[in-house]
Structure formats: structure tokens, C-alpha cells
Amino acid sequence: MIDPFVAASPVLKKLEDAGFEAYFVGGSVRDFLLNREINDVDIATSATPNEVKRIFPKTVDIGIEHGTVLVLVNNGEYEITTFRTESEYQDYRRPKEVSFIRNLKEDLQRRDFTMNAIAMDRNRKLIDPFNGFSAIKERIIQTVGSPNDRFQEDALRMMRAVRFVSQLSFQIENETIQALTRLAHLLDNIAVERKRAEFEKLLIGKNKNNALKLLLDANIHSFLPDLKEQRQQLEKLIRFNSTxxxxxxxxxxxxxxxxxxxxxxxxxxxxxxxxxxxxxxxxxxxxxxxxxxxxxxxxxxxxxxxxxxxxxxxxxxxxxxxxxxxxxxxxxxxxxxxxPIKERTEMNVTGNDVMTWFNKSGGPWLKETLLTIEENIIAGKLENDIEKIKEWLMKCNQK
Missing domain, CATH: 1.20.58.560 (Methane Monooxygenase Hydroxylase; Chain G, domain 1)
Incomplete structure (x- = not known):
């Protein structure tokens, strides 16, 4: 398998050759440091979206208002996002406006958890202003700055924290756990689709039972569809070894x-x-x-x-x-x-055959007859051969 960072390095170099900074960021860097499989990489740059589009001939505006451009190159496609800061959030889920900046540290500062706020250049050098690598080594989930601020900006981050417990078998540090419990009600502002996406990732993580227990301890389950009154049932789910x-x-x-x-x-x-x-x-x-x-x-x-x-x-x-x-x-x-057969279409007889043999038009009798044939073939009592089926039916009809 081709190293995704090696494959994407020419994209970073092209941005650097044009006079801009460019780094790998986010989950791919975290997973690289954890020696986990990496499916794709995200790139952050000091170049504005329009500057990115001038550098690369083939691009798609997939989120240009938030600074993201999809770049198409010979060896694949990459999402490139301009360094940015975000203003006051609305509805506990999205910023009112985004401002493009040239400073990497300010861009990393807006991210959710320290383990996700690490950048890496194409030579694998880390830029880690919030000690995310240390958090990874200690297997700790901690917000960048105040957990109150991060969760009030985007309440879904609370579910992301618990999901990471399931996926990575990390622990959430105490101040962040307290904020989870205090602010869980803000999840009422989050679309069900976004909550479901996090919940499903949680359900298939190796450490799901600890994550589900945390959902209960922080009362997050009360703000998930139809789970508010289901504490005992969720505790039952936790007791199963469902790895x-x-x-x-x-x-x-x-x-x-x-x-x-x-x-x-x-x-x-x-x-x-x-x-x-x-x-x-x-x-x-x-x-x-x-x-x-x-x-x-x-x-x-x-x-x-x-x-x-x-x-x-x-x-x-x-x-x-x-x-x-x-x-x-x-x-x-x-x-x-x-x-002998795995589905009805494999039967070597059709409704038309049966209607011809009995010189009758269709109706409930035909459905019942085909079902009887099917059941007997499956049970091994009747060979799946059209002549044998006809002979068997004629004998049954004479009784």
C-alpha cells in the first residue's frame, strides 16, 4: 500500500514552491502517530482558496466559503483548507463567519482536541503547540483550551469525545468529563443525522462498552433519539461482549x-x-x-x-x-x-408452466402451488427438474 503522506507530498511541495505554508493536519496525523491505518489526508495551507485554485489547474469548490477546495492531481484528490479562525458560533454547531489567516497556530487553536491539533510537514516534522503528541502518548482526550468553550461552539464535540473513547480506548481528562455532564443538554441543538454518525462509530469501536457507560454517566443518552428513559436497557447492552x-x-x-x-x-x-x-x-x-x-x-x-x-x-x-x-x-x-436452491428464481419451473399444465388462469391457487413446490425442493423431497416437478404435481392433483 502506498504511504498516503508520500503520495500527497508533491501537493505540499507545490504549495511551498508557490511561497505558501502547507501541512498535513487532523485525524491523519493523529492516526499516523498511533500507527493506525490512514485512508486519506487533510491538508491545511496559508494560501487562500483563490490562490490554491491558481496553483492547481483542476479543482472543485466543495466548501470554498469555509476555505476548502478539492484539488485533483495525477495520483488522487485532496481537500486543501486555508488556515482560518472562526467567529462566535450560532446554534451550538456552526460559526457565524470564517476568516482566512496566514498563521498555523491560530488555525490549530480552533480545533476540538489536542490530539487533533497537530500539524506535520512533508518531512514528518511535527508542529504541536498544544502538546497533542503528549496527549496521544498518555492516551488522553483533552480539548484545546476550555472544554466549556469548545463544547458551546459545537455541541457535537461531546459525542466525538465519547466516540474517541470507543475507537481509540483513550480516557477523557477530568475537566472535560465535567463539562460533558454540565453541557450535555446542548446536544438538543444538533441534527439527528450528525448525532447518528457519531453514535454509529461509537457502536463499532473496540472500547464501545466503556464509551456507552460514559454516555450514561454524563447523561448524554437523554439527548439521543428515544433513549432518554432507557438507562436500564443500555446498561444491559453494556454487559454483552459485542466486540x-x-x-x-x-x-x-x-x-x-x-x-x-x-x-x-x-x-x-x-x-x-x-x-x-x-x-x-x-x-x-x-x-x-x-x-x-x-x-x-x-x-x-x-x-x-x-x-x-x-x-x-x-x-x-x-x-x-x-x-x-x-x-x-x-x-x-x-x-x-x-x-438445492438459494432463491425462488433458481426453480426450474415458472407460473406459466403450471398454468399451462392445469389449463387454468392465475390466482391464489398458483401462488400456493409455487410455494408448495419451493418448500418441497428445499426440503429435498422434490428434484429441481421441470419434468419431475410436473409429474409430482399431476400425482398430487389426482389424490
Missing amino acids: NLNKNEMWSLLIYCLNLQQKEIELFLKEWRLALKDIREIQLVVHFLSKRLEQDWSIYDLYSAGRDHILSTEKLYQVINGNNEVESIEYWLKLYENL
């Missing part, structure tokens, strides 16, 4: 802990503004999980669920029962893989 569950599986486990009925699941997830596709996936997993908790899989349920839903259901079943029986999961998946 290996993905995002939708974690939503499914949360729903299990909340003891929601099928008709309530969609309403709950819509409150969180989940995509309809994800809502349907989660509903299916919860449906099969409720059946699995009562009995073993039937052949038809395996067929109806499909491989991905079987896997998710079994993972959840193991978590809820405190097991880690890989052989059990493999057993059910093998049964599924050995089914």
Missing part, C-alpha cells in the same frame, strides 16, 4: 435490549434517520433472531434468511448467550450452502 459485531448487528442488539416489537423497530430507527435499506436489513435480522432464540433454524428459515442474515443472526445469538461457538455458526452456514 465482533458490525454496525447493523449492533443496532439489532440495541433493539433486542430495548425489547421493541417489530412494528416499533421501524419507528425507532426512523427517529435516528437511518436509511430505509438499513432499516429493512435490521428488521430482518431482528425477526430471525427472535425465532432463533426460541428454536433451532428450520430449513425453510435458513433459505428465507440467506447467508448474510444467517451469519448476523448467529453472531447475535452467540453474544446474547455468552458463547463463542464458531462450529455452530459454520454448521448452520454449511446447511444453507447445501440447499
Whole structure:
């Protein structure tokens, strides 16, 4: 894999050759220092957006009012943001106006946490005016300056702090924790979509249970959709070892802990503004999980669920029962893989075939007949061959 900093270095050099400062900033620098995988890099520069556009021939204005320009170069695309300061915030989430500046330290000073307020030049030299590297080494989450100020500027930063506890297994320093508890109510001003994005990242972090406990301790859960009165249910969620569950599986486990009925699941997830596709996936997993908790899989349920839903259901079943029986999961998946068909379209007979054989037009009888054929093929009682199916149907019709 190509080092993303090496790939992006020519972009920094081009800005420097034009007489400007340019640095890698933010999460990519933090993750580099933590030896975590880096997917992309952010670049900050003393050049204004118009100056950036004059330097690079191919650009896209993706947030030019906030100083961000997307630069397209041979080896990729990079978001380049001008050093800036931000005026008084409104609605506890966005600044009234942004001013472009030439000073890196002032730009870093507006950032949320010290670990995210480190810049790095193309030679890997750190510019760290707020001791972010020290915070990383000590695994501490601390705001740049007063936590009261940072959280009142953008209340979502409180959820970001807790999310980092989940993702990085860091601890939040005491003054910052006190501010979380004191200012949690400001999250009422934040759009559900933004809160959901942070909550979902929290749900799939390795240290999620400690982060969820912190959500409860700071009363942040009271300002999340439909969770205000669910302390006991969230405490139940914390008790599970859910390390290996993905995002939708974690939503499914949360729903299990909340003891929601099928008709309530969609309403709950819509409150969180989940995509309809994800809502349907989660509903299916919860449906099969409720059946699995009562009995073993039937052949038809395996067929109806499909491989991905079987896997998710079994993972959840193991978590809820405190097991880690890989052989059990493999057993059910093998049964599924050995089914004669995996979906109705694989049946070697159509509705038109059946109507022709019986010289009848469609209706409820046809749906029932196709379902009967499907069930018998899945159960291994009927070969998936059109002549065998016709012969079998004719015999059944004579009885």
C-alpha cells in the first residue's frame, strides 16, 4: 500500500514552491502517530482558496466559503483548507463567519482536541503547540483550551469525545468529563443525522462498552433519539461482549435490549434517520433472531434468511448467550450452502408452466402451488427438474 503522506507530498511541495505554508493536519496525523491505518489526508495551507485554485489547474469548490477546495492531481484528490479562525458560533454547531489567516497556530487553536491539533510537514516534522503528541502518548482526550468553550461552539464535540473513547480506548481528562455532564443538554441543538454518525462509530469501536457507560454517566443518552428513559436497557447492552459485531448487528442488539416489537423497530430507527435499506436489513435480522432464540433454524428459515442474515443472526445469538461457538455458526452456514436452491428464481419451473399444465388462469391457487413446490425442493423431497416437478404435481392433483 502506498504511504498516503508520500503520495500527497508533491501537493505540499507545490504549495511551498508557490511561497505558501502547507501541512498535513487532523485525524491523519493523529492516526499516523498511533500507527493506525490512514485512508486519506487533510491538508491545511496559508494560501487562500483563490490562490490554491491558481496553483492547481483542476479543482472543485466543495466548501470554498469555509476555505476548502478539492484539488485533483495525477495520483488522487485532496481537500486543501486555508488556515482560518472562526467567529462566535450560532446554534451550538456552526460559526457565524470564517476568516482566512496566514498563521498555523491560530488555525490549530480552533480545533476540538489536542490530539487533533497537530500539524506535520512533508518531512514528518511535527508542529504541536498544544502538546497533542503528549496527549496521544498518555492516551488522553483533552480539548484545546476550555472544554466549556469548545463544547458551546459545537455541541457535537461531546459525542466525538465519547466516540474517541470507543475507537481509540483513550480516557477523557477530568475537566472535560465535567463539562460533558454540565453541557450535555446542548446536544438538543444538533441534527439527528450528525448525532447518528457519531453514535454509529461509537457502536463499532473496540472500547464501545466503556464509551456507552460514559454516555450514561454524563447523561448524554437523554439527548439521543428515544433513549432518554432507557438507562436500564443500555446498561444491559453494556454487559454483552459485542466486540465482533458490525454496525447493523449492533443496532439489532440495541433493539433486542430495548425489547421493541417489530412494528416499533421501524419507528425507532426512523427517529435516528437511518436509511430505509438499513432499516429493512435490521428488521430482518431482528425477526430471525427472535425465532432463533426460541428454536433451532428450520430449513425453510435458513433459505428465507440467506447467508448474510444467517451469519448476523448467529453472531447475535452467540453474544446474547455468552458463547463463542464458531462450529455452530459454520454448521448452520454449511446447511444453507447445501440447499438445492438459494432463491425462488433458481426453480426450474415458472407460473406459466403450471398454468399451462392445469389449463387454468392465475390466482391464489398458483401462488400456493409455487410455494408448495419451493418448500418441497428445499426440503429435498422434490428434484429441481421441470419434468419431475410436473409429474409430482399431476400425482398430487389426482389424490
